[in-house]
């Protein structure tokens with residue numbers, strides 16, 4: 431059979447499997463090395479007791495006739511109402527909140543809403559699924575780009591010069607704008623004025639923002655918005671995705687949500703929310719009921735305390751990494767309100783820096799170039815790790831680079 435032309439268009443391997451391959455190769459060549467990963471954004475700490483009890487109870491109920499449940503389509507009504515109350519001041523109805531198996535899966539499915547011809551803009555650098563998912567759906571068909579850079583995708587550079595917030599005039603008309611805050615990989619968090627400018631730009635171009643708030647629970651500065659819906663006008667032009675992965679440690683449990691406001695309409699006047707219901711019920715059969723029981727526990731007051739404690743732990747790691755890098759005179763941002771530190775190695779190829787850090791410190795990082803062209807010369811350090819490993823990695827960096 432002929433290969434799907436969209437697959438042909440995927441130029442580079444997915445970033446994290448490529449890093450995993452290089453790690454395996456290094457480990458095979460150096461069997462005694464104790465490799466520490468500050469690379470992939472995978473959580474490492476045990477789920478805290480109250481939230482875990484919610485998961486256990488969810489599993490227990492399935493073994494009873496009264497507590498058994500099967501398919502739950504867009505998710506438990508109670509969970510949707512609780513998400514509306516806890517995160518959005520009750521401003522959304524349950525029909526506008528869709529429970530999912532995670533933000534990444536939602537981003538992939540959202541691409542089905544708009545189809546192949548949709549113009550796409552991304553922050554550069556950005557979380558790879560925005561670009562790769564767009565390519566899979568055909569948004570880059572016939573692209574002549576190389577090394578994972580596509581000429582039909584608009585890259586909005588986020589650089590030291592613009593303090594990691596992009597210039598918005600190049601947002602395409604009637605297109606999608608992927609925007610992530612707190613940002614993966616730069617750790618930058620957009621302030622209220624910046625998000626207001628983004629919403630204004632999207633409305634003026636009749637475009638839709640896909641706002642990825644997967645790290646919102648890492649925001650500690652009360653002046654910074656945790657949701658795009660804190661900005662007036664966003665309900666008309668923004669879809670938000672979020673997740674329990676990085677807040678409650680559900681990376682392997684799988685639970686997230688998306689919001690498609692009722693007032694969001696296509697140019698034909700038809701409802702985007704209605705189409706999202708249609709897509710979710712066609713290619714998705716709902717999140718695990720055990721995960722949803724855990725999600726309910728995560729949203730009560732005890733669960734919220736545990737989320738603050740877990741995110742606080744990773745933010746503590748982030749501070750240690752940032753301090754270590756700054757003590758070496760390396761310019762870096764992020765880590766205050768996000769679990770990522772974005773460190774600059776001016777004039778260097780980021781895969782080369784990745785290899786140097788791996789060889790000299792046995793520490794895995796993520797090369798900035800893997801997140802887009804503007805990521806060249808940067809390395810992303812992830813704060814997800816056990817405290818002792820983070821301390822050891824910082825010590826190795828200090829000894830090697832001072």
Ligand SMILES: Cc1ncc(COP(=O)(O)O)c(C=O)c1O
Pocket residue numbers: 471531532533534535557610614642644672673674675681685686
């Ligand atoms: C920006 C961003 N969005 C979404 C995800 C994926 O979240 P989930 O585990 O809910 O699929 C990640 C995971 O690293 C991420 O960095």
